[in-house]
Amino acid sequence: MTEPRWLDEQEQRAWRGLMATQEGLSAFIDRQLRTRCGLSHADYQVLAHLSEAPEGRLRSFELGDRLRWEKSRLSQHLSRMQSRGLVTRERSQADQRGAVVTVTAAGRELIAAAARQHVADARDAVVDQLTQAELRTLITITDKVRRRLAALDAAS
Amino acid sequence: MTEPRWLDEQEQRAWRGLMATQEGLSAFIDRQLRTRCGLSHADYQVLAHLSEAPEGRLRSFELGDRLRWEKSRLSQHLSRMQSRGLVTRERSQADQRGAVVTVTAAGRELIAAAARQHVADARDAVVDQLTQAELRTLITITDKVRRRLAALDAAS
DNA sequence: ACGGAGTGGTTCACGGATCAACCACTGGTA
DNA sequence: TACCAGTGGTTGATCCGTGAACCACTCCGT
Numbered sequence: 001m002t003e004p005r006w007l008d009e010q011e012q013r014a015w016r017g018l019m020a021t022q023e024g025l026s027a028f029i030d031r032q033l034r035t036r037c038g039l040s041h042a043d044y045q046v047l048a049h050l051s052e053a054p055e056g057r058l059r060s061f062e063l064g065d066r067l068r069w070e071k072s073r074l075s076q077h078l079s080r081m082q083s084r085g086l087v088t089r090e091r092s093q094a095d096q097r098g099a100v101v102t103v104t105a106a107g108r109e110l111i112a113a114a115a116r117q118h119v120a121d122a123r124d125a126v127v128d129q130l131t132q133a134e135l136r137t138l139i140t141i142t143d144k145v146r147r148r149l150a151a152l153d154a155a156s
Numbered sequence: 157m158t159e160p161r162w163l164d165e166q167e168q169r170a171w172r173g174l175m176a177t178q179e180g181l182s183a184f185i186d187r188q189l190r191t192r193c194g195l196s197h198a199d200y201q202v203l204a205h206l207s208e209a210p211e212g213r214l215r216s217f218e219l220g221d222r223l224r225w226e227k228s229r230l231s232q233h234l235s236r237m238q239s240r241g242l243v244t245r246e247r248s249q250a251d252q253r254g255a256v257v258t259v260t261a262a263g264r265e266l267i268a269a270a271a272r273q274h275v276a277d278a279r280d281a282v283v284d285q286l287t288q289a290e291l292r293t294l295i296t297i298t299d300k301v302r303r304r305l306a307a308l309d310a311a312s
Numbered sequence: 313a314c315g316g317a318g319t320g321g322t323t324c325a326c327g328g329a330t331c332a333a334c335c336a337c338t339g340g341t342a
Numbered sequence: 343t344a345c346c347a348g349t350g351g352t353t354g355a356t357c358c359g360t361g362a363a364c365c366a367c368t369c370c371g372t
Binding site: 003004005006007010011013014015017018020021022023024025026028068116119120122123124125126127129130133134135136137138139140141142143144145146148149152153 | 224
């Protein structure tokens with residue numbers, strides 16, 4: 001790794017553009033959800049996963065796996081969401097170590113509103129800006145990158 | 157915004173893929189820089205901008221504008237970088253309110269090594285995974301999204 | 313059945329980001 | 343020239359994310 005091939009003009013534009021877009025887009029999404037719905041993007045993801053699960057409940061570690069969050073992060077975040085009345089936690093019957101997390105009715109209402117907002121934002125900032133062909137290529141690109149990241153991760 | 161058009165199969169894949177890729181990619185970049193070079197991605201960006209500036213020095217607020225950082229964030233981050241010996245700060249001659257930030261020799265060495273790592277990572281995870289055509293489309297897509305975000309931002 | 317490795321969660325200490333309040337200085341206006 | 347609105351930057355309170363240490367429980371091998 002002493003002298004890697006530098007990025008040419010086009011590669012440079014693609015890479016810097018991607019980095020800048022990432023920053024801007026996540027800031028936008030988070031800001032919209034916060035101001036319009038009172039949920040952080042993190043809150044949103046938790047509620048989204050829970051409300052998609054059967055009975056609106058998941059084991060803590062399953063939620064963590066799906067979100068790819070540190071377990072300490074999940075634990076602390078759930079504590080805050082619990083104190084806001086968005087979720088509840090109880091010990092698992094099946095495994096006395098574990099906890100089961102459930103969306104509350106309030107949580108369901110919030111996520112329903114937030115999901116509408118989220119879809120509108122996704123369209124507004126990205127989906128509706130692109131042609132069919134660009135959308136297809138975007139899928140190809142993100143698939144390739146994620147596969148590559150997974151491979152690099154597995155290798156290390 | 158009571159009933160927005162939902163995302164179809166393809167749009168869904170593109171949007172979720174994009175979100176997931178963003179998370180994975182920034183985690184990867186940050187992790188690589190940290191473990192291989194001892195710099196966070198934030199440190200990297202500060203040093204990159206400084207070392208590209210003439211004389212390796214910039215007014216604080218200019219640096220802030222380029223990074224699009226809160227001024228308090230910049231101030232605190234620079235304090236930490238200063239105490240690590242990566243940058244120095246002095247009052248501006250021209251404007252006694254202001255500060256001028258300068259990369260140190262140690263900072264230059266680190267950023268030189270980190271830039272190599274960064275380029276290698278960019279290639280490894282993204283650039284080298286894509287065809288010429290995909291790279292071109294990626295530029296188009298990111299340009300469109302950033303323009304849209306800028307427009308939305310200006311409108312609000 | 314029991315001892316120990318492994319799993320599921322929580323807690324703590326710390327680094328980093330945000331927001332509001334604040335101070336120092338500038339530059340235009342009366 | 344004396345004011346004061348605006349600009350450049352720092353500080354402090356608070357929130358969020360991470361990693362390590364820790365506790366409770368499970369499950370496997372003997």
